[in-house]
Amino acid sequence: EVQLVESGGGLVQPGGSLRLSCAASGFSFSSYSMNWVRQAPGKGLEWVSSISYSGSYIFYAESVKGRFTMSRDNAQNSLYLQMNSLRAEDTAVYYCARAGDGSRLDIWGQGTMVTVSS
Amino acid sequence: QSVLTQPPSVSAAPGQKVTISCSGSSSNIGNNYVSWYQQLPGTAPKLLIYENNKRPSGTPDRFSGSKSGTSATLGITGLQTGDEADYYCGTWDSSLSAVVFGGGTKLTVL
DSSP states (O other), rough: OOEEEEEEHHHHEOOOEEEHHHHHEEEEESEEEEEEEEEEOOHHHHEEEEEOOTSSOOEOTTTTTTEEEEEEEEEEEEEEEOOOOOOGGGGGEEEEEEGGGOOEEEEEEEEEEEEEEO | OOBBBBBBBEEEEEOOOEEEEOOTTTGGGGGGGOOEEETTSSSOOEEEBBBTTTTTTTTOTTEEEEEEEEEEEEEEOOGGGGGGGEEEEEEETTTTTTEEEOOOOEEEEE
């Protein structure tokens, strides 16, 4: 079964750090670009970051550039999002999603909740 | 403010048809494929339509997509109460080098 499972969410104070992980299974992880997408409570989807299949190319939303770092370990079939200098507005459910052809996000994880609050 | 513009809500009766619009620009919809996502309450988004008008296996043929210029449309016929969800359009924006989404449209089946 093709599956993505996120972990690492939780409660963190403003200015703190958190590292999210996404474990992939059921497909050739190293052949696909991957994305992080977040959704604040009661709000719409917001793209956060994309990484190419090899990890050579990484793109970030302006809202997280300089604070978040996306990476992957193809040997471990894992995706990561290192989040530093966290702000209240980063509070959201964070989803990892596989990128198919034509920029479609064809497989999504169940999400992990990140709450930034004192 | 979302890069792509969708109506906040649409509604129709069971069995009827509804359309959801998604408006963008030449840097996104105008020159890239559009996808549509369905998010049922309390669940993760799911790919509904890709490459403007293609359905992944599992998407009923009651759902259709189209694109013209810098706008895209999702159509749903034979509405069912189980179709009540939030629907998002999405695409790549070549100027921003970013995936962009619409603000989402809440479908209510009356």
